[in-house]
Amino acid sequence: MSLYCLQGDEESSLGLPISPFMDRSSPQLAKLQESFITHIVGPLCNSYDAAGLLPGRWIEEDEDVLECAEEDEDGDEIETEDDDMEEDIAPKRRKGRRRMFCSIMHHLTENHKVWKKVIEEEEKSKSELSKQQSENSSLPQTSDDIQVIEEETEEDEERQQPEQKK
Secondary structure (H helix, E strand, O other), rough: HHHHHHHHHHHHHOOOOOOOOOOOOOOOOOHHHHHHHHHHHHHHHHHHOOOOOOOOEEEEOOOOOOOOOOOOHHHHHHOOOOHHHHHHOOOOOOOOEEEEEOOOHHHHHHHHHHHHHHHHHHHHHHHHHHHHHHHHOOOOOOOOOOOOOOOOOOHHHHHHHHOOOO
16 A cells, blocks of 8 residues: 555646546555455456366355355345445356355355445545534534633742742
């Protein structure tokens, strides 16, 4: 990340616009990671998986290996946004009885979910912060300055005592 910031600093010193994800004043690690997984690592791993170059083991279609599917009261699967993300990253599987389970692809999908969740939390906190700021700015501003009470130090007290004796 520091390399990105150095590039942004160099662009800033040259008077150039700062490239995305390179601005030290507004770090976007979660967006950077999510974008990297979605656009570079995901497609690369999907290609390797489709070519059979990733290690794994065969599992039966009805086995649930390290997969958590949300179910409603009737036991039917509920589609979530995370499922849609998994479909974007995970390779398209052929209909069949067996499939290959690859821990690399599983960890990639889990990592992608984590970064998406971080992005959502950051956006939520930003919106709450801006909401609070707008509420605070709508409050009436008072022009009365708060008077600061300063404590006298021992030296000041000693100086005043001889003056009072005179």
